[in-house]
Amino acid sequence: MTTLHNTSTHSRPIPNPSKxxxxxxxxxxxxxxxxxxxxxxxxxxxxxxDTAGFYNQQNKALLAAMxxxxxxxxxxxxxxxxxxxxxxxxDLTAEEQLYLAGDGQGVKRYFKYCTDHKVVGIxxxxxxxxxLAVGGGMAMMIRTSLAVPGGHFIGAxxxxxLVGMHGITMIVxxxxxxxGPFGNYIMxxxxxxxxxxxxxxxxxxxxxxxxxxxxxxxxxFLGGIPTGWTAYAPLSVQAGPGMNAFVAxxxxxxxxxxxxxxxxxxxxxxxxxxxxxxxxxPIFVVGAxxxxxxxxxxxxxxxxxxxxxxxxxxxxxxFYDANVGGSGWLYAHLFWIMGHPEVxxxxxxxxxxxxxxxPVFVRKPLFSYNAAIMGFAGIAGLSVLVWxxxxxxxxxxxxxxxxxxxxxxxxxVPTGLLFLVMLGTIWRGKPWMKLPMLGLFAVIWNLLIGGxxxxxxxxxxxxxxxxxxxxxxxxxxxxxxxxxLTGAVAGLAYWFPKMTxxxxxEPAGYTAFWFTQIGFQVLFLGMFIAGAEGQPRRVVSFxxxxxxxNMISTGGAYLVGIGFIILLWAVIHSWRKGDIAPQNPWGAxxxxxxxxYPVPLENFDEAPIITSDPYGYGKGN
Amino acid sequence: xxxxxxxxxxxxxxxxxxLFRRTDVQRALLFTILWTAVFVILGLYFYPKWMPEVMSxxxxxxxxxxxxxxxxxxxxxxxxxxxxxxxxxxxxKGDTPPPDGPAVRTNGPIxxxxxxxxxxxCLIAIVWGIVEVNTMANAATTEAGTAVHVxxxxxxxxxSFKYPDQGVESDKLMLPINRPVVFDVISxxxxxxxxxxxLGVKVDANRLQTTVIHTVPTKLxxxxxxxxxxxxxxxxxxxxxxxxMTTDDFNNWITTNGGHVA
Ligand code: HEM
Ligand SMILES: [Cu+2]
Ligand SMILES: [Cu+2]
Numbered sequence: 113m114t115t116l117h118n119t120s121t122h123s124r125p126i127p128n129p130s131k132x133x134x135x136x137x138x139x140x141x142x143x144x145x146x147x148x149x150x151x152x153x154x155x156x157x158x159x160x161x162d163t164a165g166f167y168n169q170q171n172k173a174l175l176a177a178m179x180x181x182x183x184x185x186x187x188x189x190x191x192x193x194x195x196x197x198x199x200x201x202x203d204l205t206a207e208e209q210l211y212l213a214g215d216g217q218g219v220k221r222y223f224k225y226c227t228d229h230k231v232v233g234i235x236x237x238x239x240x241x242x243x244l245a246v247g248g249g250m251a252m253m254i255r256t257s258l259a260v261p262g263g264h265f266i267g268a269x270x271x272x273x274l275v276g277m278h279g280i281t282m283i284v285x286x287x288x289x290x291x292g293p294f295g296n297y298i299m300x301x302x303x304x305x306x307x308x309x310x311x312x313x314x315x316x317x318x319x320x321x322x323x324x325x326x327x328x329x330x331x332x333f334l335g336g337i338p339t340g341w342t343a344y345a346p347l348s349v350q351a352g353p354g355m356n357a358f359v360a361x362x363x364x365x366x367x368x369x370x371x372x373x374x375x376x377x378x379x380x381x382x383x384x385x386x387x388x389x390x391x392x393x394p395i396f397v398v399g400a401x402x403x404x405x406x407x408x409x410x411x412x413x414x415x416x417x418x419x420x421x422x423x424x425x426x427x428x429x430x431f432y433d434a435n436v437g438g439s440g441w442l443y444a445h446l447f448w449i450m451g452h453p454e455v456x457x458x459x460x461x462x463x464x465x466x467x468x469x470x471p472v473f474v475r476k477p478l479f480s481y482n483a484a485i486m487g488f489a490g491i492a493g494l495s496v497l498v499w500x501x502x503x504x505x506x507x508x509x510x511x512x513x514x515x516x517x518x519x520x521x522x523x524x525v526p527t528g529l530l531f532l533v534m535l536g537t538i539w540r541g542k543p544w545m546k547l548p549m550l551g552l553f554a555v556i557w558n559l560l561i562g563g564x565x566x567x568x569x570x571x572x573x574x575x576x577x578x579x580x581x582x583x584x585x586x587x588x589x590x591x592x593x594x595x596x597l598t599g600a601v602a603g604l605a606y607w608f609p610k611m612t613x614x615x616x617x618e619p620a621g622y623t624a625f626w627f628t629q630i631g632f633q634v635l636f637l638g639m640f641i642a643g644a645e646g647q648p649r650r651v652v653s654f655x656x657x658x659x660x661x662n663m664i665s666t667g668g669a670y671l672v673g674i675g676f677i678i679l680l681w682a683v684i685h686s687w688r689k690g691d692i693a694p695q696n697p698w699g700a701x702x703x704x705x706x707x708x709y710p711v712p713l714e715n716f717d718e719a720p721i722i723t724s725d726p727y728g729y730g731k732g733n
Numbered sequence: 734x735x736x737x738x739x740x741x742x743x744x745x746x747x748x749x750x751x752l753f754r755r756t757d758v759q760r761a762l763l764f765t766i767l768w769t770a771v772f773v774i775l776g777l778y779f780y781p782k783w784m785p786e787v788m789s790x791x792x793x794x795x796x797x798x799x800x801x802x803x804x805x806x807x808x809x810x811x812x813x814x815x816x817x818x819x820x821x822x823x824x825x826k827g828d829t830p831p832p833d834g835p836a837v838r839t840n841g842p843i844x845x846x847x848x849x850x851x852x853x854x855c856l857i858a859i860v861w862g863i864v865e866v867n868t869m870a871n872a873a874t875t876e877a878g879t880a881v882h883v884x885x886x887x888x889x890x891x892x893s894f895k896y897p898d899q900g901v902e903s904d905k906l907m908l909p910i911n912r913p914v915v916f917d918v919i920s921x922x923x924x925x926x927x928x929x930x931x932l933g934v935k936v937d938a939n940r941l942q943t944t945v946i947h948t949v950p951t952k953l954x955x956x957x958x959x960x961x962x963x964x965x966x967x968x969x970x971x972x973x974x975x976x977x978m979t980t981d982d983f984n985n986w987i988t989t990n991g992g993h994v995a
Contacts, residue, residue: 263969268969272963272965338966339963340963347963350923434940434942435940439939440939474831479840480844481838482844483844507937507942507944513866517862521859522855522859524858525852532843536837536840538816538820540757540834540837541831541834542824542825542831542834544825544831553817553821556817557814564810567858571798571802571865572865572866573795574798574802576791576795577933579961580928581961644780645785648928648959648960648969650968654969655957698830728836730833730836730837
């Protein structure tokens with residue numbers, strides 16, 4: 113069995129353009145050049161502690177160092193060799209291109225600028241898991257600190273930084289949690305493509321994102337991010353040097369999402385197999401594409417908000433400073449014009465994964481493909497019109513609260529369609545309770561709770577009370593973690609055999625499922641109660657009257673923590689020595705299950721031709 | 734024989750009867766009712782239990798909405814969870830895929846009814862919300878004349894209160910019962926959010942930009958005043974207390990603090 117797994121199916125000679133510079137470059141050279149660039153930039157702009165402008169100079173020097181680190185790393189890993197060679201009229205040879213695709217390089221290619229979409233998918237998967245692990249560790253520290261009233265475990269400064277770092281780490285991880293690994297690895301195969309439309313941009317999107325990770329981590333050594341993930345001004349302008357790490361992370365990350373979004377949409381539009389008309393595209397592809405397409409217009413406002421934060425901090429421009437005619441409301445608008453669409457950028461792929469899973473595990477067609485499309489499109493369309501529900505109580509224009517309440521509550525109609533599609537698919541079927549399918553049931557519950565509590569929050573009089581409380585925190589964890597993350601984990605269980613050639617360990621998987629899901633309910637039930645009782649969010653210390661609800665929350669959090677450790681173990685263990693997976697363990701009909709493991713460099717020996725959608729399950733089909 | 738004919742061309746009435754004879758439909762219905770009951774109980778019993786005492790008109794309207802929205806959404810939640818629970822009771826065990834289900838690709842009427850019904854529920858929520866918002870806005874204008882004015886000043890990390898008409902300053906929020914109150918809120922530094930918890934209102938405090946909220950305290954008792962916007966290091970400790978008192982007690986408090994009754 114293992115022999116089959118390890119047999120390499122190479123028919124052509126392994127490319128080895130040994131004279132070319134690209135063979136010399138890898139993550140190591142990237143790190144070296146990046147660090148040199150960072151120090152050079154810091155030195156060029158080094159602050160002078162004796163001057164009055166020290167604060168501004170320091171921000172300038174740190175921001176320059178962080179951004180130049182990113183550019184230097186990309187130069188050092190060879191990201192720009194292709195365009196440069198093209199510019200001087202000496203495009204890469206065919207052999208060099210094959211080398212860039214990582215052909216025959218084994219594990220080494222994961223540490224290189226590799227254009228194979230499957231390599232990029234694995235890089236994203238490992239990166240996302242690392243970020244979730246770090247973010248989860250911070251969550252455990254937060255909840256430990258909140259186990260008892262009074263905030264004795266960690267100080268206010270560290271606590272505030274923990275909340276900010278946890279928030280932004282998780283948000284970044286969640287934006288890429290599904291479209292990164294599965295959008296890159298699985299999606300091109302699903303649509304019958306040989307690679308992404310722009311393989312070099314694909315590698316670029318990952319490595320740009322990669323450079324943001326050390327930048328974000330540097331915040332710990334610069335005094336932390338004391339503003340929460342929302343980084344409201346003017347607090348962010350007042351904040352210490354750690355804030356620069358936040359600004360630089362978002363600037364870098366926004367470039368990565370723009371590149372990735374353009375690449376994914378182009379791929380889906382232009383690279384589909386012959387015969388794959390729009391109504392035959394697998395639903396995961398539709399959901400993932402809508403998600404990244406929604407991010408393309410959303411992120412630039414966040415970028416702008418960060419540029420203005422940076423200029424306020426470096427040049428005292430005062431965009432957000434009321435003393436010179438600026439306004440913190442400007443920041444809040446820019447932030448939430450990105451922020452609300454972004455929550456659906458996170459949700460849509462997770463739901464789309466479950467819609468891909470459901471037909472396979474009940475052996476029925478997807479119920480109403482059109483309703484699914486309308487649901488996704490309706491949500492994406494409305495989601496750009498609702499941002500000010502985060503600002504009901506900011507006081508900027510109370511008369512506009514009514515209209516924003518209307519648009520926000522309208523989102524529940526397309527959201528309802530997503531429920532209908534999932535329920536219609538499982539209705540009258542016999543669900544096969546494998547791990548991916550358990551995820552579907554968990555998400556139905558979690559998204560329901562998240563949705564209903566969202567309706568309370570969208571109501572102005574209720575939000576007058578609930579805004580800024582633990583209730584909001586519980587609401588968005590039900591949607592982000594309960595729905596989107598659970599959906600992504602279901603996707604991991606589903607596609608694990610295709611991505612690793614092995615089956616995910618089932619007993620460990622089930623144990624992890626029950627620990628995380630039960631722990632999750634306990635954790636956030638406690639938090640809903642704390643919020644209803646009146647406990648503000650982001651507080652290091654709380655009054656004794658919130659004792660029990662917080663204790664419950666912390667208990668639940670530990671269960672979730674245990675669950676995720678078990679899951680992590682299951683993933684690592686199964687990846688290394690799990691049972692060898694058959695080519696199509698679930699009997700699914702989408703194209704990724706027609707290719708062997710390891711998936712050949714260009715996926716298909718013969719280009720597939722599509723004659724129907726992939727949901728032809730069931731009697732009489 | 735006649736039975737056989739019916740199956741070929743059942744009338745709508747017979748189709749409905751047949752539908753309810755199916756055990757999966759009956760089971761789904763039963764679970765729907767059970768889950769609906771769970772949510773109704775949650776709304777009626779738990780929210781009032783968890784939320785603090787209702788001490789103002791706004792808190793009353795907030796509580797009405799939490800209970801009302803929970804009960805309105807109970808049948809929907811019940812149906813969703815009813816169908817899901819039914820599916821779980823019908824699950825397939827084993828290591829091979831389950832037998833094929835019916836190849837139903839869509840059902841036009843069901844999609845239409847689902848959309849329209851969720852639209853109606855959504856409309857109820859919207860209308861309810863708009864009515865409440867309007868009532869609050871109207872009350873704010875009509876009662877402004879008789880109101881007590883309180884200037885609320887947030888600064889890192891304390892609240893202070895000025896009563897300009899009475900000429901009193903305080904670090905505790907004292908209010909007379911059954912008299913409208915208008916809060917003019919401002920910050921001396923970064924954003925804060927003024928939250929007198931039991932009054933059920935909240936508004937951000939911004940630098941150089943006054944924001945206004947209004948309410949009517951309706952019950953005697955203590956108030957917790959908190960900050961609901963992360964405002965730096967000691968945000969968690971930016972709290973104080975207050976009291977809703979009888980008019981006489983309030984006037985006494987004013988005069989003992991060197992103010993004059995207005
Ligand atoms: C029917 C669906 C939903 C409605 C009506 C809704 C409504 C709202 C409202 C009104 C708020 C603002 C609360 C406040 O700050 O006072 C809010 C916050 C939030 N929601 Fe939702 N929501 C829905 C679904 C979702 C989904 C699907 C996600 C994510 C996948 C999500 C993520 C968030 C986040 C992250 C916040 C808080 C952001 C922060 O202040 O840190 N929501 N939601
Ligand atoms: Cu939102
Ligand atoms: Cu505060």
